[in-house]
Amino acid sequence: MDGVDLGIEPGCIFGLLGPNGAGKTTTLEMIEGLRRPDSGSITYGDHDLVRSPAVARERFGVQLQTSAFFELLRVDETIDLFASFYRHTLSTETLIERFELGEKRKAYVQNLSGGQRQRLAVAVALVNDPEVVFLDEPTAGLDPQARRNVWDSVRQLRAEGRTVVLTTHYMDEAEALCDQLAVMDHGRVLDEGQPQELIERRQPGAFIEVAAEVPITGDLRLPGLERVTHEGPKTVLMTQRLDETLGALAEWAKQEGVPLTGLATRTATLEDVFLQLTGRSLRD
Amino acid sequence: MRQLFKVTGALLRTLVRNRQALFWTFFFPVMLMVVFGFLGNSNFKLNLLVTGPRSGPEARIVQAYEKIPYFKVQRADRKSALHLVRIGQADAALLLPPASSPPPWHATLVYNSANLQTAQQAVSAVTSAAAEINLAMTGQHPYLVVKSEAASGSRSSTYLDFLLPGVLALMAMQNSLFGVAGSLTRWKEKGVLRRFLATPLRPVQFLGGVVLYQLVFGILSAALIVAIAVAFLHATVVLPLLPLLITVVVGMAAFLAIGFVIAGFAKTEEASMPIINVVxxxxxxxxxxxxxxxxxxxxxxxxxxxxxLTYLVDGVRGLMSGQYAAWAPNVQSDILALLGWFVLLAIVSTRTWRWE
Incomplete structure (x- = not known):
């Protein structure tokens, strides 16, 4: 970790976005009291969490990246067991109902599906009625439907006035879910802010994706055009003035006799921001 | 303490549900006792020399001993019998009094004392057989009284009786080693430990819960094995409960500590298995x-x-065979030695232990 400085507002969904090995989990573990930072400070309200990590463990709810429980314990027994560690708790019944685990109440953990395990992990994270909930890669490995369900329950947590801190390496998830975002790589925070604000600040333009019978090469001079990249057979033009560039592009194609077979425009996404910040795509 | 018990309770539940593991835990020791107990019994015979008349009522005593499959009875004259016993060619000689004296006959058993185990078996077997013979012969007075110097507390007789305490000690070792080193490395690997660490449960409470679980499981399974051995395999053992319990618990503590040392540096369950086997x-x-x-x-x-394990086997066998009195110096030194191992290994394990 290298000089990470984060401020998380109460009541928001805060996302840590970055590739594997960026230091997201390590950051969470230090806040959760699972790992001691070599230097620096972590405060929660008036509490110094480096000095007294016990406060974090009592008040925070935690779902770890690999949420493993005893395989041969039943769902309700697992929640009960964790509830017995805290002073203030939500009832097991409430949690089972809320996360739709009623049918699986008496099932062994080893017989749960991926989505059910995930729901159990979040239910256990809520067992102490926490003010702050940490979710480490809550949707990793889930199918699209299960992912949507997780998003809904994350939003519900916010609606209840809880603060949610989550990590993800999905751009769409970060963009759709998070109020505040910190982009991380190599143990450093590259930028932070609201997703839209980040995009507008880092990538204010728009993109035109052009497909042509012949790849567009050579010197392209169009008004507002900032950068030309090639993605396979497509040519991607980045522009600050979408309307002018589009008009000029059509004109140019006609003049040069290049038949265009496809044209799409889109505004910048977090993906583009990330590419600009790190020089590489998150999928690598 | 409440949290510690919760962890123990949860683990005991998962144990009861793990039928396969449970089956193998008991199958192996029971098979050992059945197979080795059987082999041992059929091979092991006590070489007994008998001196005395070849006819008359005394001859019936010799015949009675011959009928007991445990003895290989041979006749000899007094002088050569004593010699054979002395040089170890025979385990014991039963010296019957000259004929024509009225019963009860006072016989003397002379045994080879080089092998303590065999000597005790000889004495107890001959005297208990004498009791049976007396019952079988319908006289009002006992026919035969066997005098023996080493009569105090020697009860062990069959190989099964010898094996059972060893099996108990072996189980204490295996359960503790595999239970702790195996499951802790698995929990470490899968992130179960981290999840517990993220709660107010203190690490020492969690580990205490694991240790308590291992002790409860170890004692219950030992009790079950003894029950099976006594009820179905006809083992004859003495059970001085408190000293036995303390010896076994201290022994398990020493092996649990070894388990923690292994779990400390093994990164995965697969990596811990060969280490456990080497130990x-x-x-x-x-x-x-x-x-x-x-x-x-x-x-x-x-x-x-x-x-x-040598100390544990010695202590448990000494107590269960009746060879050691409840708090005999031998038992005390075995317990102290195991405590020493425990303390030493516990210190090592605090140095090598890693939560991840």
Missing amino acids: SFPMMFLSGVFFPVTSLPPFLRSIVHVLP
Whole structure:
């Protein structure tokens, strides 16, 4: 970790976005009291969490990246067991109902599906009625439907006035879910802010994706055009003035006799921001 | 303490549900006792020499001994009988009084004292057989009274009785090693430990819960094995409960500590298995579980003598055979040695232990 400085507002969904090995989990573990930072400070309200990590463990709810429980314990027994560690708790019944685990109440953990395990992990994270909930890669490995369900329950947590801190390496998830975002790589925070604000600040333009019978090469001079990249057979033009560039592009194609077979425009996404910040795509 | 018990309770539940593991836990020791107990019994006979008349009522005593399959009875005259016993060609000689004296006959049993185990078996077997013979012969007075110097507390007689305490000690070792080293590395690997660490549960409470679970499981399974051995395999053992319990618990503590040391540096469950085997195999075969340590070559004996399983086997066998009185010095020294191992290994394990 290298000089990470984060401020998380109460009541928001805060996302840590970055590739594997960026230091997201390590950051969470230090806040959760699972790992001691070599230097620096972590405060929660008036509490110094480096000095007294016990406060974090009592008040925070935690779902770890690999949420493993005893395989041969039943769902309700697992929640009960964790509830017995805290002073203030939500009832097991409430949690089972809320996360739709009623049918699986008496099932062994080893017989749960991926989505059910995930729901159990979040239910256990809520067992102490926490003010702050940490979710480490809550949707990793889930199918699209299960992912949507997780998003809904994350939003519900916010609606209840809880603060949610989550990590993800999905751009769409970060963009759709998070109020505040910190982009991380190599143990450093590259930028932070609201997703839209980040995009507008880092990538204010728009993109035109052009497909042509012949790849567009050579010197392209169009008004507002900032950068030309090639993605396979497509040519991607980045522009600050979408309307002018589009008009000029059509004109140019006609003049040069290049038949265009496809044209799409889109505004910048977090993906583009990330590419600009790190020089590489998150999928690598 | 409440949280600690919760962890123990949860683990006991998962144990009961793990039928396969449970089956193998008991199958192996029971099979050992059935197979080796059977082999041992059929092979082991006590060489008994009998002096005395070949006819008359005394001859019936000799015939009675011959009928007991445990003895290989041979006749001899007094002088050669004593000689054969002295040089170890026979285990014991029963010297019957001259004929024509009225019953009860006072016989003397002379045994070879080089092998303590065999000597005790000889004495107890001959005297108990004498009691049976007396019952069988319908006289009002006892026909035969056997006098023997080493009569105090020698009860062990069959190989099964010898094996059972060894099996109990072996189980204490295996359960503790595999239970702790195996499951802790698995939990470490899968992130179960981290999840517990993220709660107010203190690490010492969690580990305490694991240790308590292992002790409860170890004691219950030992009790079950003893019950099976006594009820179905006809083992005859004495059970001085408190000293036995303390010896076994201290022994398990020492092996649990070894388990923690292994779990400390093994990163995965797969990595911990060969280490467990390297630690447990030599003790399993050398520490006196299956045959007495005294039958090992002297150079090996001195090494084997200080191994934790050797102390545990010695203590448990001494108590269960009646050879050691409840708090005999031998029992005390076994317990102290195991405590020493425990303290030493517990210190090592606090150095090597890693939560991830």
